[in-house]
Amino acid sequence: MTESTYTVSGMTCGHCVxxxxxxxxxxxxxxxxxxxxxxxxxxxxxxxxxxxxxxxAAVEEAGYALAG
Structure with missing residues (x-):
C-alpha cells in the first residue's frame, strides 16, 4: 500500500470534500x-x-486546485 498526501485549496464545506x-x-x-x-x-x-x-487532474475536475 502507498499513501500520499496533497494539499487542496478552495474547499469550504462538506460538499467540497x-x-x-x-x-x-x-x-x-x-x-x-x-x-x-x-x-x-x-x-x-x-x-x-x-x-x-x-x-x-481529478482535483481540478472537482473544481479545486492542488496547492503548491
Missing amino acids: ASVTEEVSQIPGVTGVDVDLATGAVTVTSAEPVAEADVR
Whole structure:
C-alpha cells in the first residue's frame, strides 16, 4: 500500500470534500481517500503509487486546485 498526501485549496464545506473524494476515488488503483476540510489535506491510499498529475487532474475536475 502507498499513501500520499496533497494539499487542496478552495474547499469550504462538506460538499467540497465529497466532490474531491468522489473524483480522486475514480483514479485507477486508488483504494481510499481521506479529506481533512480544516487543513485541506487529501490523503490518497493506493496499491501502487499514483501519479501526482492524475491527482491534480481529478482535483481540478472537482473544481479545486492542488496547492503548491
